[in-house]
Amino acid sequence: xxxxxxxxxxxxxxxxxxxxxxxxxxxxxxxxxxxxxxxxxxxxxxxxxxxxxxxxxxxxxxxxxxxxxxxxxxxxxxxxxxxxxxxxxxxxxxxxxxxxxxxxxxxxxxxxxxxxxxxxxxxxxxxxxxxxxxxxxxxxxxxxxxxxxxxxxxxxxxxxxxxxxxxxxxxxxxxxxxxxxxxxxxxxxxxxxxxxxxxxxxxxxxxxxxxxxxxxxxxxxxxxxxxxxxxxxxxxxxxxxxxxxxxxxxxxxxxxxxxxxxxxxxxxxxxxxxxxxxxxxxxxxxxxxxxxxxxxxxxxxxxxxxxxxxxxxxxxxxxxxxxxxxxxxxxxxxxxxxxxxxxxxxxxxxxxxxxxxxxxxxxxxxxxxxxxxxxxxxxxxxxxxxxxxxxxxxxxxxxxxxxxxxxxxxxxxxxxxxxxxxxxxxxxxxxxxxxxxxxxxxxxxxxxxxxxxxxxxxxxxxxxxxxxxxxxxxxxxxxxxxxxxxxxxxxxxxxxxxxxxxxxxxxxxxxxxxxxxxxxxxxxxxxxxxxxxxxxxxxxxxxxxxxxxxxxxxxxxxxx
Numbered sequence: 001x002x003x004x005x006x007x008x009x010x011x012x013x014x015x016x017x018x019x020x021x022x023x024x025x026x027x028x029x030x031x032x033x034x035x036x037x038x039x040x041x042x043x044x045x046x047x048x049x050x051x052x053x054x055x056x057x058x059x060x061x062x063x064x065x066x067x068x069x070x071x072x073x074x075x076x077x078x079x080x081x082x083x084x085x086x087x088x089x090x091x092x093x094x095x096x097x098x099x100x101x102x103x104x105x106x107x108x109x110x111x112x113x114x115x116x117x118x119x120x121x122x123x124x125x126x127x128x129x130x131x132x133x134x135x136x137x138x139x140x141x142x143x144x145x146x147x148x149x150x151x152x153x154x155x156x157x158x159x160x161x162x163x164x165x166x167x168x169x170x171x172x173x174x175x176x177x178x179x180x181x182x183x184x185x186x187x188x189x190x191x192x193x194x195x196x197x198x199x200x201x202x203x204x205x206x207x208x209x210x211x212x213x214x215x216x217x218x219x220x221x222x223x224x225x226x227x228x229x230x231x232x233x234x235x236x237x238x239x240x241x242x243x244x245x246x247x248x249x250x251x252x253x254x255x256x257x258x259x260x261x262x263x264x265x266x267x268x269x270x271x272x273x274x275x276x277x278x279x280x281x282x283x284x285x286x287x288x289x290x291x292x293x294x295x296x297x298x299x300x301x302x303x304x305x306x307x308x309x310x311x312x313x314x315x316x317x318x319x320x321x322x323x324x325x326x327x328x329x330x331x332x333x334x335x336x337x338x339x340x341x342x343x344x345x346x347x348x349x350x351x352x353x354x355x356x357x358x359x360x361x362x363x364x365x366x367x368x369x370x371x372x373x374x375x376x377x378x379x380x381x382x383x384x385x386x387x388x389x390x391x392x393x394x395x396x397x398x399x400x401x402x403x404x405x406x407x408x409x410x411x412x413x414x415x416x417x418x419x420x421x422x423x424x425x426x427x428x429x430x431x432x433x434x435x436x437x438x439x440x441x442x443x444x445x446x447x448x449x450x451x452x453x454x455x456x457x458x459x460x461x462x463x464x465x466x467x468x469x470x471x472x473x474x475x476x477x478x479x480x481x482x483x484x485x486x487x488x489x490x491x492x493x494x495x496x497x498x499x500x501x502x503x504x505x506x507x508x509x510x511x512x513x514x515x516x517x518x519x520x521x522x523x524x525x526x527x528x529x530x531x532x533x534x535x536x537x538x539x540x541x542x543x544x545x546x547x548x549x550x551x552x553x554x555x556x557x558x559x560x
Contacts, residue, residue: 002223003303004216005105010058013102013194017053021105021173021192035135035193036142038169041200048171056169056196057102069198069207103197104212106141106170108134108226109190111244112262113253113339118176119187119327120339127189129237133229134172134191137222140392142168144218145199146211162211163203170195178264183317186261187327220296221380225392228383235388239344243351243387246295252338252347260330271305280510284551291374293365293381294551349388358386359398367418369553375399375411421554428558432471439473439543440466443497451482452489458482465490466497474549484518487547491520494543503539505529507551515547526552530559 021032032048039045042062044052055062059069110130117123146162173192177185199210215222227247234241240251249258259266272279283298290297318326328336337343353361362381366373373381379399382390390398399405405413445466447453452462461475477483491502504523506512515523526546529535546552 002219002226003105003107003109003300004219005107009100010054010102013057014054016105017050017057017194021171021194032171032173035138035170035172036195037167038196038198038200041167042169044169048173053171053194056198059100059102059198069209100209101197104195104216106138106193106195106222107190108137108193108223109188110230111227111247111249112188112258113250114230115176115187115189116253116257116261117250117339117344118189119324120336121341123341125237126234126239129233130189130191130230133226133233134193136229136392137226138170138172138193140225141195141215141222142166144215146214147199147201147208148211162214163201165199165201165208165210167200168195168210169198177323180317181263181267184326185323186263188264217290217292218374218376218380219300220292221376221383224380224383224387225395228387228390228392228395231388232391235349240347240349241352241388242349243353246384248387250339250344250347251350252343254335254338257331257335257338260335261327268302268305272302275305276510277514280508284548287369287551291370291372291377293377294369352388353386354389355386355394358382358390359402359404361385363404363415367415367553369551371418371422371554372408372412372414375413378405378413418554421558425554425558429470429472434469436469436471438466439468439494440497441499445493445497447489448492449485449489451485455482458486458489461486462490462493466493476550484515487545488518488520491545498543501542502545503542504545504547506547507549511548526556530556 032053034044034046034048044062052062056068059067061068114126114130118126143164143166145165145168147165149159149161149163151159170193173194174189175192176187176189178188179185195210197209197212198207200206201208224247231241231248241248242251249255279298279301282301283294286292286297286301287294292300331339359382362378362385365385366378366381376396376399379392379395382395382398383392386395399413404415406416406419407413443466445462447459447462449458452458461477464475465473475483475486477486491504494500495502504515504520505526506515506523507526509525512523512525524532524535529539549557
């Protein structure tokens, strides 16, 4: 997967370098390597020194006291990842940020079976393939690197836009294990690409802060591109793979062996289950902001649980040789055989999909919950479905030129079928405007909730529902604005004044659980309502209330 972590200050980045980036226990002799056209412009190549890393993180031109980029400070409200100096973990903090952001850590992880193969064989050829895939994907990111353009142009018009610079500075670091659990880590080969907040603007001929917004939005594509390249190169070198939902594994390696060495993943999954309702809300908010697929957004917000739960690397109990012996001791003889070169290369690849089938599945998933997608999200979805059979270049061409798409805006795609469904839905909604009696049947309602009664916006929202004469009535509000409390009041009012029960549904099972905790009855997921005839009978003649309806697909809304 790809995890993107922000560093707020030069001091924080320095601590991150010392605590997390500079050391790799398994390959302790290896040092970080400079990468990017921006690094070349500054004369950096080869090993990364702590002195140069700290200079760049502090926005200094290495070897001098000269500031690299013009802007040193920003002051605005933002929610950032901050390094806790005492616990050496990352946490989310919201507040006024007055220090310049040092950079972003792009962390690419290989599939677990590949990490296990490297443990068993020390396969340097595969390690080289990983590095090639990483560098090619970082070049993708670099080619889309942007900076802000502000001020007046030559024509006197105020400019407020982004300009592609096509260069960045990054330092790459290889790590080969997870954070320990009870002092024992698992194999986990991953590469950190710490990318500094500086890019050279050739038009203005100066170094400026980078604009990373679009790169972060398109993180699912870069993750998929890395795994697609890795899979393609492995296949070319005779390895057999098995397609999974997000990437792949070696075909000879069992799911049981992969699970055995996924202890930290299980810990994070357990934490995610415990906090699912909060994480889901954050993921849905990220979907609205970036257009990501929900699964990608959820994976991103879930990633912060790793920082909250990790043990310091210093608590590891074993030296490298003992650790290697420990890993091998956890495997059965059959599992070790499955990791041998002859097994990994002698198996048959599994579940690989040819281009046309992969495209159909990608389109189906891409527009399952959204009418419009970012172009690179479409390419990334195809790479996942067609891993091992569809190249990165083919996926980009598909997303940028394929006739199956309609392009409603810059870097956005949809399909004629989706637009037709959306038009039919809008026509049905418009035809139902003003055609019914008021939901509240003209009655007067005495508010039961002091919060709603004392809040003008909450009161108006309930009255909006009660006075509606439309087939479809919608209410929108930001997170934390009290929509659930308002909903409780409105459902009670509609049921009492209309004399009809209100049948409540939600897009997801976790949403259903939240509403149940709030005292709502007769509710289930919307998809179950679509699939279950008995639920449809139960809902017939009632008023249907859909919580978080914005996360239903157009097809689902039309069915309603």
